[in-house]
Amino acid sequence: MLHIVVCIKQVPDSREIRIDPKNNTLIRQGVPSIVNFYDLHGMEEALKIKEKYGARITVVTMGPPPAEKSLKECISLGADEAVLVTDRGFAGADTLATSYVLGKTLQKVAETWGPIDIVFCGKQTLDGDTGQVGPGLACRLDLEQLTYVVKVENVDIEKRRIRVHRLMEDGVEVVETSFPVLLTALKELNKVRRAPLPGMLKAARFKPTVWTTADFPDLERAKIGLKGSPTIVSRTWVPEIRKANTQMIPEGSSEDTAKALVEKLLSGELPKKLGWAEPTAASIGGAK
Amino acid sequence: MSTEQVQQNDDMPDWSAYRGVMIVIEQRAGIAKNVSWQLLGEGRKLANKLEVPLIAFVIGHHVEHLANEAGYFGANKVYLCDAPQLKDYRTRPYSRACLQLIHDIKPEIVLFGATATGRDLAGAIATHLPTGLTADTTELDVEPHPSRLLLASRPAFSEKMLATILCKQYRPQMATTRAGVFQALPRDTTREFEIFTRKFEMEESEIAAQVIDFIKSEELFNLEEAEIIVAGGRGMGGPEPFKMLKELAEALGGVVGASRAAVDAGWIKHEHQVGQTGHTVRPKLYFAIGISGAVQHTVGMSNSEVIVAINKDATAPIFNFAHFGIVGDLFKIVPAITEEVKKRREVFGVAAVTTGGQAK
Numbered sequence: 267m268l269h270i271v272v273c274i275k276q277v278p279d280s281r282e283i284r285i286d287p288k289n290n291t292l293i294r295q296g297v298p299s300i301v302n303f304y305d306l307h308g309m310e311e312a313l314k315i316k317e318k319y320g321a322r323i324t325v326v327t328m329g330p331p332p333a334e335k336s337l338k339e340c341i342s343l344g345a346d347e348a349v350l351v352t353d354r355g356f357a358g359a360d361t362l363a364t365s366y367v368l369g370k371t372l373q374k375v376a377e378t379w380g381p382i383d384i385v386f387c388g389k390q391t392l393d394g395d396t397g398q399v400g401p402g403l404a405c406r407l408d409l410e411q412l413t414y415v416v417k418v419e420n421v422d423i424e425k426r427r428i429r430v431h432r433l434m435e436d437g438v439e440v441v442e443t444s445f446p447v448l449l450t451a452l453k454e455l456n457k458v459r460r461a462p463l464p465g466m467l468k469a470a471r472f473k474p475t476v477w478t479t480a481d482f483p484d485l486e487r488a489k490i491g492l493k494g495s496p497t498i499v500s501r502t503w504v505p506e507i508r509k510a511n512t513q514m515i516p517e518g519s520s521e522d523t524a525k526a527l528v529e530k531l532l533s534g535e536l537p538k539k540l541g542w543a544e545p546t547a548a549s550i551g552g553a554k
Numbered sequence: 555m556s557t558e559q560v561q562q563n564d565d566m567p568d569w570s571a572y573r574g575v576m577i578v579i580e581q582r583a584g585i586a587k588n589v590s591w592q593l594l595g596e597g598r599k600l601a602n603k604l605e606v607p608l609i610a611f612v613i614g615h616h617v618e619h620l621a622n623e624a625g626y627f628g629a630n631k632v633y634l635c636d637a638p639q640l641k642d643y644r645t646r647p648y649s650r651a652c653l654q655l656i657h658d659i660k661p662e663i664v665l666f667g668a669t670a671t672g673r674d675l676a677g678a679i680a681t682h683l684p685t686g687l688t689a690d691t692t693e694l695d696v697e698p699h700p701s702r703l704l705l706a707s708r709p710a711f712s713e714k715m716l717a718t719i720l721c722k723q724y725r726p727q728m729a730t731t732r733a734g735v736f737q738a739l740p741r742d743t744t745r746e747f748e749i750f751t752r753k754f755e756m757e758e759s760e761i762a763a764q765v766i767d768f769i770k771s772e773e774l775f776n777l778e779e780a781e782i783i784v785a786g787g788r789g790m791g792g793p794e795p796f797k798m799l800k801e802l803a804e805a806l807g808g809v810v811g812a813s814r815a816a817v818d819a820g821w822i823k824h825e826h827q828v829g830q831t832g833h834t835v836r837p838k839l840y841f842a843i844g845i846s847g848a849v850q851h852t853v854g855m856s857n858s859e860v861i862v863a864i865n866k867d868a869t870a871p872i873f874n875f876a877h878f879g880i881v882g883d884l885f886k887i888v889p890a891i892t893e894e895v896k897k898r899r900e901v902f903g904v905a906a907v908t909t910g911g912q913a914k
Contacts, residue, residue: 396689401677437770443763496686496724502717524890
């Protein structure tokens with residue numbers, strides 16, 4: 267049977283974070299924790315594959331103990347196993363240190379529940395926004411890597427191949443590769459289901475497997491947490507927006523306002539920069 | 555990225571073997587992405603400050619002409635790796651080619667476009683090396699010798715803040731950079747540069763991934779390269795009024811943009827989004843219509859040359875940096891502007907054909 271691992275992260279819903287205008291600091295209070303929504307699209311796709319071909323789904327997260335809540339959410343959706351990797355030593359990890367720990371975790375998952383065929387990650391997280399952990403993890407485990415997936419077109423169980431559509435800036439690439447493979451999910455990949463009642467009941471009783479540094483005897487301390495993170499934040503600031511000398515167009519009828527604006531736009535440097543034709547007498551007067 | 559500042563060992567290892575600023579040139583079917591030339595423009599500044607060569611790496615198949623282009627856009631040294639296996643981007647062969655070059659020439663800084671391909675590739679390479687990688691940067695600078703640190707700044711917390719990220723203990727320092735943020739140098743065929751050809755040793759049989767097809771976007775739509783953008787926000791109130799913006803955009807020869815509020819509300823597709831987790835643009839003319847001007851939007855468009863804001867709220871922050879402001883009912887004013895523009899078709903006649911998406 268296929269073994270699919272879904273990597274998730276519990277994140278503060280950064281859309282809810284506001285800046286305190288008085289002192290330019292973040293207001294984190296009252297910001298809800300959610301499963302990074304791209305990860306849920308990975309979870310949904312794993313469930314679709316499970317329904318079609320049969321699979322075991324293991325969901326994995328690295329984070330503080332309250333992240334258990336997000337694992338339970340995935341159990342309620344239909345995951346079979348859930349692993350929380352948690353340790354103070356993991357705190358402050360950047361993407362390199364995170365992919366190291368997740369790599370070790372997935373190796374242990376494979377030893378415990380069998381070899382892994384497909385790994386799903388979200389395209390990026392809402393709090394970090396880097397999109398680097400997926401490729402990092404694929405590299406750690408020497409997996410094939412397909413990022414920015416918007417569609418899983420075909421899974422060939424016999425040949426152990428998968429064909430997907432990847433969304434690029436200029437179009438969609440259709441690409442296929444072999445298992446084991448890591449995919450990163452976009453929100454266009456699917457519509458996330460709601461947890462069914464039996465799933466919710468199962469989740470309520472469910473206790474995820476918890477692993478700490480002690481469960482990884484060969485973990486190199488220099489590669490985890492803050493110490494294992496090459497990147498450091500040297501400063502953060504709220505950008506000041508360059509202020510322009512705003513010319514307000516006086517209020518009048520819409521027609522007059524529109525005319526005044528267009529005349530202003532035409533009288534400056536803009537037409538030249540845009541390569542517009544020199545205004546002719548006829549055009550200024552408004553051609554019939 | 556670690557979010558706490560802690561006491562770090564500031565004794566940096568000896569990195570004197572690592573010199574030079576390297577830009578990885580991205581292309582599809584022999585056509586380079588503009589972000590690559592923009593990166594050469596910014597990389598030129600960094601290389602000058604560090605007094606090192608600017609290096610371009612061109613990877614692909616039948617891409618020899620791009621090696622020259624890289625020189626015309628400012629690279630001192632161009633490395634060219636051209637092989638049939640490199641025709642389409644695939645993570646394994648491309649990362650192999652990059653890793654081999656990085657090992658051989660040891661640049662101190664390596665930059666990629668923060669495109670799907672650039673992020674895919676950079677993420678793999680940084681882990682292999684290993685080294686630090688800063689995603690999606692919008693400002694780059696370097697500290698002078700001896701630290702020679704790359705100051706890579708990027709939006710954080712849904713673009714509400716900027717953070718400067720350093721990588722002190724590893725080389726090369728790597729970053730991906732947003733398209734549309736930096737400016738390319740003028741293309742100059744008299745620039746002097748050297749081209750070095752690289753061998754590529756990886757058999758097709760070692761590569762599992764196969765690119766089957768590429769379906770180009772139907773809409774010829776490129777926000778980042780558009781010269782005129784007509785963008786709508788929460789004030790549009792629904793998907794219907796975006797038709798009105800499209801009419802104005804078409805009359806002007808521009809494209810439609812949107813704020814995150816409008817995209818999140820489902821009124822318009824994500825590819826139109828400017829600012830927060832969307833595109834960074836610097837068109838010559840930008841209309842902000844029904845957009846209040848929150849930081850998460852303005853970081854993506856404040857470098858536009860001429861900004862016109864239309865909003866019913868006279869106190870909206872967008873008026874702080876618009877060049878022309880109109881307080882009033884956008885549902886009446888926008889169609890009036892469209893009419894006015896249409897009346898002057900002769901003036902805008904040229905504009906009508908300069909749609910966004912053209913390479914410059």
